Amino acid sequence: MLPPRLKKTVMDNPKKLANLIDLVNLPSTLQEFVGQSQISRLGCFMRVWSYIKTNNLQDPQNKNLVNCDEKLKSILLGQSKVDLAELPSLIKLHFPKEPK
Amino acid sequence: MGKIPACLRSTATQILKNTAQSQPSKPSPSSHFSRSNKKLKSIKPLKPSLNPNFSSPITSPNLSEAKTLINSLISNPKTPIDLQFHNSLLHSYSSIAPLHDCFDLFNHMVKTLPCFSPDRSSFHILLSHSFNSKTSHSPVPHVCRVLDFMASHGFPPDPVTVDIAVRVLCRSGYDEDAVKFVTELHCKNSVTLDYYTYNFLVKHLCKNRSMSMVYTVIDELRGSVGMKPDLVTYTILIDNVCNSKNVREATRLLSELNENGFKPDCYVYNTVMKGYCNLSLSNELVKLYKKMTEEGVEPDIVTYNTLIFGLSKTGRVKEARKYLEVMTKTDHSPDTVTYTSLMNGLCREGDAMGAMRLLVEMEANGCKPNACTYNTLLNGLCKSRLLDKGMELFGVMKEGGVQLESASYATCLRGLCREGRVGEAYEVFDYAVETKSLTDVAAYTTLESTLKWLKKARGQGLAV
Numbered sequence: 239m240l241p242p243r244l245k246k247t248v249m250d251n252p253k254k255l256a257n258l259i260d261l262v263n264l265p266s267t268l269q270e271f272v273g274q275s276q277i278s279r280l281g282c283f284m285r286v287w288s289y290i291k292t293n294n295l296q297d298p299q300n301k302n303l304v305n306c307d308e309k310l311k312s313i314l315l316g317q318s319k320v321d322l323a324e325l326p327s328l329i330k331l332h333f334p335k336e337p338k
Numbered sequence: 339m340g341k342i343p344a345c346l347r348s349t350a351t352q353i354l355k356n357t358a359q360s361q362p363s364k365p366s367p368s369s370h371f372s373r374s375n376k377k378l379k380s381i382k383p384l385k386p387s388l389n390p391n392f393s394s395p396i397t398s399p400n401l402s403e404a405k406t407l408i409n410s411l412i413s414n415p416k417t418p419i420d421l422q423f424h425n426s427l428l429h430s431y432s433s434i435a436p437l438h439d440c441f442d443l444f445n446h447m448v449k450t451l452p453c454f455s456p457d458r459s460s461f462h463i464l465l466s467h468s469f470n471s472k473t474s475h476s477p478v479p480h481v482c483r484v485l486d487f488m489a490s491h492g493f494p495p496d497p498v499t500v501d502i503a504v505r506v507l508c509r510s511g512y513d514e515d516a517v518k519f520v521t522e523l524h525c526k527n528s529v530t531l532d533y534y535t536y537n538f539l540v541k542h543l544c545k546n547r548s549m550s551m552v553y554t555v556i557d558e559l560r561g562s563v564g565m566k567p568d569l570v571t572y573t574i575l576i577d578n579v580c581n582s583k584n585v586r587e588a589t590r591l592l593s594e595l596n597e598n599g600f601k602p603d604c605y606v607y608n609t610v611m612k613g614y615c616n617l618s619l620s621n622e623l624v625k626l627y628k629k630m631t632e633e634g635v636e637p638d639i640v641t642y643n644t645l646i647f648g649l650s651k652t653g654r655v656k657e658a659r660k661y662l663e664v665m666t667k668t669d670h671s672p673d674t675v676t677y678t679s680l681m682n683g684l685c686r687e688g689d690a691m692g693a694m695r696l697l698v699e700m701e702a703n704g705c706k707p708n709a710c711t712y713n714t715l716l717n718g719l720c721k722s723r724l725l726d727k728g729m730e731l732f733g734v735m736k737e738g739g740v741q742l743e744s745a746s747y748a749t750c751l752r753g754l755c756r757e758g759r760v761g762e763a764y765e766v767f768d769y770a771v772e773t774k775s776l777t778d779v780a781a782y783t784t785l786e787s788t789l790k791w792l793k794k795a796r797g798q799g800l801a802v
Contacts, residue, residue, distance in 0.1 A: 258779060280782055287764070301761025322760045323793070326786045 257333075268332050271313050279333045286313070286329060296322075396427065399435040405446055412451060419453045425460055432467035437480050440464055441487060458496070461488045465502050469510050477507055478515050495527055501535040508542045517555050521562040530563060537570050544578040549587075552578075569600045573609055580613030585622075588613050604630075608640045615648035623648045624657075639665075643675045650683025658683055672703070678711045685718025693718050694727070709740045717746040720753035728753065732766065742766075742775040748784050755792045756801045763788070 261276040269275055272285050290296060290304055297303040297319075304310070304320045314320050314328050396404050408427060412419075424447065432440040444464065447454050465484045469477035481503050485495055495503075500523060507516035516539060523529050531539075536559070543552045552575070559565050567575070572595045579587040588610050595602060607630045614623040627645055630637060642665045649658035658680055665672055677700040681693040693715055697707060712735050719728035728750065735742075742750075747770050754763040763785070770781045795801040 255779070258783070280778060283782060284778070291768075296761060302758065322764055323755070323789045326782075326789055327793075 257335075262333055265332065267312055271309060279329065282332070283326060283329050286310070286325070396430045396434070399431075399439065401435070401439045401442055404431050404435070404439075404443055408443075408447065409450065419451075421455070421457065421460075424451070424454045424456075425463055428460060429463050429467075432464055437464075437468055437483065440467070456491065458493055458498070461491070461493055462499065462502055465499065466506060469506050476512055476515065477510050478512065478519065481506060481519070495523060495529050497529060497532045497535065500529055500531045501538070504531070504535050504539055508539065511546075513539070513542055513546060517558065520559070524563045531565070533565075533568055533570065536565055537568075537574060540567070540571050541574045544574060549579065549582075566598070569595070569603065569606070572600065573606050576606060576613075577609045580609055580616065583613070583617060585610075585613045585617060585619070601633075602635070604635055604638055604641065607635060608638070608644060611641065611644045611648070615644050615651070618648070618652050620648050620652040620654055637668075637670075639670050639673065639676075642670060643673070643679065646676055647679035647682075650679045650686070653683070653686060655680065655683035655687055655689075672705065674700075674705055674708050674711060677705060678708070678714055681711065681718070682714050685714060685721065688722050690715070690718035690722040690724055690727075709743070712740050713743040713746040716742075717749045720746070720749040723753065725753050725757055725759075729762065732769075736769060739773065741773050742770050744776055744780060744784070747776060747781070748788070751784060751788045752791070755788050756795070758801065760789070760792075 258280050259278045261278055263276055264272065264274070268277075268282070271289075272282060277285070289310065293307065295304050295307060295310065297305055302322050304322060304325075306314055306318055306320055310320075311318065313332070315331070320328065396407060398404070411427075428440075428444065428447070431443055435443070441464075444456070444460075448456065461484065464487070465481065468480040468484045485499070485503070488495065488499070500520065503519060504516045507513065507519060520531055520535075520539070524531075540552065540556065543555055556567055556571075572591055576588045576591050579585075579591065592602065592606070592610060595606070607626060611623055611626055614620075614626065623645060627637070627641070630641070642661060646658045646661050649655070649661070662672055662676065662680065665676070677696060681696050684690070684693040684696065697711070697715065700707065700711075712731065716728055716731050716735070719725070719731060732750065747766065750766055751763050754760070754766065767781055767785050770776050771778055775781075776784075792801055
């Protein structure tokens with residue numbers, strides 16, 4: 239049940255949708271984290287977010303921040319604290335646009 | 339609408355569409371049809387499942403196996419020997435086997451079972467299964483063969499036969515053949531179809547063909563069979579043109595209806611009103627309502643719901659509120675749709691608290707809010723920056739397991755992010771994914787774009 243606006247942006251744009259859900263060969267750092275050689279950008283985000291939740295990495299004082307553990311640091315540019323608002327864009331860095 | 343920024347506008351229309359969908363949008367044709375269905379069910383005893391033990395005794399399309407099974411069943415003295423049982427056997431076999439095997443089995447049953455005296459219903463069972471989806475050819479020859487078979491047993495087709503045949507043909511997508519078939523049958527056997535069949539055919543054509551073709555068929559049937567459209571037919575036609583937003587054609591049909599000596603009833607008016615409602619023509623809407631009451635047609639709950647929805651949609655909430663009072667005065671108890679439409683109108687005006695008060699009033703009147711009500715309110719509260727109230731409502735929704743709609747989801751995310759409550763936004767995202775309110779892709783795309791927007795807004799100092 240996609241809303242009309244999303245239909246326009248995502249569904250009418252197969253490239254954007256593919257960009258989100260196509261399996262991509264991962265660089266070695268990310269492979270270690272997800273334990274798979276291929277994953278989609280959406281799947282990767284879900285994996286990282288559920289990792290944060292299961293390991294209680296959200297800062298108890300400020301739920302908007304994530305205190306990265308070593309494993310998470312390795313894939314999020316080595317930052318020790320990450321704003322949740324930045325999470326999608328940080329993950330996107332691992333999924334560069336394919337050259338034409 | 340003035341206050342709402344452009345980026346939110348599509349959200350607003352979205353939630354409206356959702357409310358529109360939740361309305362019983364096709365009141366008139368469906369109620370007419372339910373009547374026709376009832377009549378048909380009472381005529382054709384096609385439901386052998388009444389006899390639960392024999393709901394589907396035959397499981398293989400193999401003819402000799404079926405014959406043996408029947409023989410063994412019959413030799414059992416406990417087996418009932420009424421027509422219903424025989425029909426249920428026939429039904430279960432014909433639903434899986436090809437037609438010529440069904441004929442064979444039928445003849446076998448007539449021969450071996452002296453107590454089996456097939457009546458019209460037995461043949462109708464054959465007829466209704468004469469077209470299996472497995473065969474890709476036209477079902478017309480099959481139907482004709484069953485009719486011949488019937489005639490050879492001394493049962494010429496009657497209106498029920500025609501009805502079943504037409505439904506079989508339409509179901510398999512051969513609606514043009516159905517029209518031809520009806521005309522032929524009328525010429526050959528002088529069976530006329532009844533209005534239930536006629537209206538079914540018209541409705542089916544409306545759904546699948548162009549209006550011009552529907553009009554051609556109506557003219558054709560007028561000439562060949564001598565059937566003129568009745569009030570229900572006109573309702574179907576008007577409903578169809580209104581759904582394609584052609585109100586001018588609806589008005590023309592309305593006047594044609596008058597010329598043919600029909601008096602439009604509540605259903606016709608409701609349908610036209612729905613058309614105006616879809617196009618946001620609230621002036622016409624009110625005019626039509628007045629005309630309706632002047633002519634002495636008693637409005638029903640759908641009329642009021644359409645009226646209130648239309649007025650709320652176009653920002654005339656005060657008037658909509660007035661009709662709520664009219665409604666209670668005339669002993670129509672407002673339902674969830676009524677209240678949700680009004681809430682939607684209030685939220686559009688930015689009066690989300692008014693909408694919340696209406697929720698209290700609604701529950702006091704014993705009317706339960708549904709998912710659409712909650713989503714309307716959540717959207718309204720988040721939009722009017724009453725985020726805490728909104729999150730409170732979200733808590734209630736979470737408890738009740740109410741699904742989120744994409745519009746309220748997006749508004750809620752945006753509201754939370756604007757206030758710098760990204761963590762909570764992620765919770766809402768989780769809830770949307772968990773309850774499968776939205777697809778993962780939709781939920782994530784909204785989250786991503788909201789966060790992107792947040793970055794921009796922060797840069798401009800618009801958000802925390």
